[in-house]
Amino acid sequence: MGHQATITGTTRLFVIIGDPIEQVRSPQVFNPLLTGAGRDAVLVPVHVRPGGLAAVIQGFRAMDNLDGIVVTVPHKMAVAHLIDDIGPTGRLVGGVNAVRREPDGRLVGDMFDGQGFLIGLRRAGHDPKGRRALLVGAGGAGSAVGFALAGAGVERLTIVDVDAAKADGLASAVAAAHPQVRVDRGPAVPDGHDLVINATPLGMRPDDPLPLDPARLTPGILVADIIMKPAVTPLLHAAAAQGCIVHPGKAMLDSQVEAIAGFFGIPMP
Amino acid sequence: MGHQATITGTTRLFVIIGDPIEQVRSPQVFNPLLTGAGRDAVLVPVHVRPGGLAAVIQGFRAMDNLDGIVVTVPHKMAVAHLIDDIGPTGRLVGGVNAVRREPDGRLVGDMFDGQGFLIGLRRAGHDPKGRRALLVGAGGAGSAVGFALAGAGVERLTIVDVDAAKADGLASAVAAAHPQVRVDRGPAVPDGHDLVINATPLGMRPDDPLPLDPARLTPGILVADIIMKPAVTPLLHAAAAQGCIVHPGKAMLDSQVEAIAGFFGIPMP
Missing domain, CATH: 3.40.50.720 (NAD(P)-binding Rossmann-like Domain)
Incomplete structure (x- = not known):
């Protein structure tokens, strides 16, 4: 049995994107937080190579139950060019490691590294x-x-x-x-x-x-x-x-x- | 605690796409099968409207840890035009309700109704x-x-x-x-x-x-x-x-x- 709530048709999605992806810890870290907070949501890993990044971000835009994206190596800089707005730190750094879908569908990122x-x-x-x-x-x-x-x-x-x-x-x-x-x-x-x-x-x-x-x-x-x-x-x-x-x-x-x-x-x- | 194994960076993905998505039963049906089979994989719902379908399928192509797509209403016919090959039944019927990623990355679908x-x-x-x-x-x-x-x-x-x-x-x-x-x-x-x-x-x-x-x-x-x-x-x-x-x-x-x-x-x- 897992450290996340049962996934159903109503479950919202978070993802972490990276290349490689096997080593990421976000699923183990965020899923217990989501479950603990009573959120019907799950974070899953998505392996994306640099050449596929733009297509994946476009795809995420059309996934209506996707709420957020954690971004890891090597995509932090590239994602900053594919989203709609960047917070102050991310703008300074020129990269983002988290992207949130706003209620109007815009993707807004910032850098928390x-x-x-x-x-x-x-x-x-x-x-x-x-x-x-x-x-x-x-x-x-x-x-x-x-x-x-x-x-x-x-x-x-x-x-x-x-x-x-x-x-x-x-x-x-x-x-x-x-x-x-x-x-x-x-x-x-x-x-x-x-x-x-x-x-x-x-x-x-x-x-x-x-x-x-x-x-x-x-x-x-x-x-x-x-x-x-x-x-x-x-x-x-x-x-x-x-x-x-x-x-x-x-x-x-x-x-x-x-x-x-x-x-x-x-x-x- | 959920009816699926703990999700980590090595976890492979299956999705079900549909519009609406809330009513689908595939996560509850497939996740216990995956867990029972000892597979490090999870099936999550993805809400896709018809206008976003092509972008989502293109995005899936670039998600290297995605192994399969269950397709439900209203996408069965449209997905058939967005994948690389269709099995004999799907070709006859003109639609697919499951798509698998082949080892070479090709998306192959068929209809199992x-x-x-x-x-x-x-x-x-x-x-x-x-x-x-x-x-x-x-x-x-x-x-x-x-x-x-x-x-x-x-x-x-x-x-x-x-x-x-x-x-x-x-x-x-x-x-x-x-x-x-x-x-x-x-x-x-x-x-x-x-x-x-x-x-x-x-x-x-x-x-x-x-x-x-x-x-x-x-x-x-x-x-x-x-x-x-x-x-x-x-x-x-x-x-x-x-x-x-x-x-x-x-x-x-x-x-x-x-x-x-x-x-x-x-x-x-």
Whole structure:
């Protein structure tokens, strides 16, 4: 028996879209919330490759009992171009990780990654204020984390991405939004930083290369990953071996759920 | 707690599409079958209006973890034009009520109304082989039943419809597909038949006229109805009073589930 209410013809739908999809935790997290709130609704995973994203979003528009979409890798940026309106954080970041269907049928999205990351970090006792942060990955999640860290008062933010234009774009945008923060681009080398964040997908697959060379990590650096599965990524494992403090991706997820549930109008227990 | 397994990122999807959708029973019927078979899959309702059907089917094509679609009113005919291949019965009838995604991604549909009727009839101990059948109603369901009866080896099939062209068309098509069966058109008079099927909607509403004159029914004739609600139609009631054996519409629904489950590769308990 499952952790969701019995599905019938009246059941409303939420979905999570991603590629890959197998590792997502949203069904296990949101379905008990929906059931607990007495909502006749269910969240199901939808595997969508980038080439199919536009067709899937068009299809969702015509599914009248669909109420919301959780968006994960690699669709956060692309979905932002396929919906009707974007909230303030999502507009800043240029991506969304949750989309809600308004009563008039419009799809409105916003980005809760950054907020989730921050809440999770603070809940674990790590205030990013005054820290020198190295952010590896300037995609959807990386952008959200970058804006959130700048907003939380890091002293310095160094942005890395294999796509130089992406790193440039994010650095300029964060600097413009937060002129008090020193924003740089740089190599994936932790020297001079005390907070390192992996916001790339590297580490989800067993044969992925590490996002940075762990030999350059020194004891006391806080190393955070946004990957949720595996819970301890090869980077976190290597960082712990170097004497670093590690902060797993699950903390971000847990904190983000609360923000997204609020956006969807699902009361928390 | 629900009658379906816990949904996770690995869960495969089945959907039922219809307009309206609230009344469908497929989620309650298929989810226990999926759970019972140990399949990590769930069937959810999708409300699609006719104007959104093409977009939804295109969206389904790009949902890589979607394995099958149950199709109900009013989409059976329209879906047949939006998929890649149609099985023999669906092609004959011109509609589908189940669509499966093949390993290569192609959407293949077929119509199981007729097969469901047949299985239900046999399960009740009534083999149509060698019978002389009078089929009243040559619409979508009537067509499916007509082809199924001919395929099951009735000796004779007489087709009746208030729309003469419809009856002609179905009679010609069934005769062409099953040359060994004597296919006629005729009045709604049971003389010379030992199996009578109502495949019209007459009997769903309390003030409907009967589809044929029950005074012409004689003891021992098997009278079947495809109407599911009411369970005992006025025709079946009158037929029983005449000493006929009666076969209600619900048997067709129950048996159809088995046929569709087989098409989807879901083992029955």
